[in-house]
Amino acid sequence: MSDSRRHIRDEVVGIPPYNSGLTLREVQERYHPAAIAKLGSNENPLGASEHAMVSSTELRDLFRLYPDPKGRALCEALAERFGSKAPDIILGNGSEDLIAVVCRAVVRPGDVVTTLYPSFPLHEDYAVLMGGKVERIEILPDFSVDMAALEAAARRKPRMILFANPMNPVGTWIGKGDFELFLDAVDPDTLLVIDEAYAEYAYGEDYPATLDILRASNKSWIVLRTFSKAYGLAGLRIGFGIASSPELLDFLNRVRTPFNTNAIAQAAAIAALGDEEHLKRTVTLALSERARVSDALKLRDIKVAPSKGNFVFFDCGMDASVFAEKLLIAGVIVKPWKQAGYTRFVRVSIGSVVENDQFLSALDTNARGRD
Known part of the structure; x- marks a missing residue:
């Protein structure tokens, strides 16, 4: 053998x-x-929302034709929802696809990628696959995030900081005040990637309006979201990222596969987004x-x-x-x-x-x- x-x-x-x-x-x-x-x-x-069920007449062309490679209709709907511009949004085959895209575009052999621990394994795996070195910031015994350690790690200027808020699998989170203090410690040369797959379940006074805080900063960042969880579209694999600049997304778009989100998923996501x-x-x-x-x-x-x-x-x-x-x-x-x-x-x-x-x-x- x-x-x-x-x-x-x-x-x-x-x-x-x-x-x-x-x-x-x-x-x-x-x-x-x-x-x-x-x-x-x-x-x-x-x-999923009943509105996300695509009719049989629509399916014919959605099956037959290649999808819009940029998902423009969905990006426009997302831009309206999140107060962004469509060129600042990238779609993925689930948000985990975008984690891989970011790591392929950003992480070089030997680069340090900082993450919280325990983590969503793919946060670490995709960085390691590109030759990166993962730095884990472990939670404290009470399950809270060790903000002092995270801020210290940020000051060491890693290539990228990537973590979920709320954390997966723990469920704990970084509140608004802590997030603002942490962001002050992040160097402009570090790319900050916040995975907010569970943000819909977390809104409240003690959970940060991340996009508003990031937009007011001079940092480079990407916020990842998904339709797999609260929107009930896990089987269709559709996620998205909102970034600090169209220039950053231009480079990420060069790394992803051209048709990485299918037409049915794009159509269903638009409908699901509208059913509040x-x-x-x-x-x-x-x-x-x-x-x-x-x-x-x-x-x-x-x-x-x-x-x-x-x-x-x-x-x-x-x-x-x-x-x-x-x-x-x-x-x-x-x-x-x-x-x-x-x-x-x-x-x-x-x-x-x-x-x-x-x-x-x-x-x-x-x-x-x-x-």
Whole structure:
């Protein structure tokens, strides 16, 4: 048998496979549960807006023709929503596609990329694939962001700072005052990338209006958003970035594939963006159920991180993969965390009331033992 590894770059060999979780079909075929609660990928239990359903007559041309490579209609709708200009917006095959685009365009071998930890693994993986060196700023024991360490890292002028706010998987966040102090420490030569995949669930007095703050600065930045979470379009893979200048996006556009977002996704995103009532229902359900699930876990003496996402991060008291397997037997899919130092932690998505009840019941029946 030939050694395929000899053809592969060392950076690729060192990247662990992404834990994308099990599908409904895989769980059904393996465990045969009566019902499945898919709570591992932070999907929207209400699904997409009915307005985002593309008609069969529209589908014919959307299937047949190449999409607008710049997604101009969607970019214009986004510009109106976020007070930007269409040339400041870039689309991606989900926001994770744009993380890869940014890293390919910016990160050189040996460059330092600073991120919060534990992290969305692709924040680290794409930087490493380009030969970058990841600097982790680990959360404090109370799950809060170590702002002193983050500001100190910014003053060291890394090539790029990339993190999620709210953090994925933890759910904690950087508030307005802390964000402003941090931004003062960022050097203009550092590219700042803020992943706001869960921002719709986080709005409030203690969550920053990031774009307003960034626009008033002299820094180079990109804010990433997605339609996969609160808008319920995960299966269509559509995300976007808003940047500090059209010039910066011009270079990023040279790196992405020309047709990286499909026509159906673009059309559905425009429709979803216009249905504010559906978004409100989605967020209201998530916030109410997030509080209920968090409280229920605390009543069971489980250590839970505060969260502004549509998920909860908690210490399950055993190897997280073993814990997750016990829940799978009861038809509940959660995400065991596998990054070093957090392998006893699980991220559970906030689903419907029924799904969350199924999780709590399975927790008591199947997974309360300790190793």
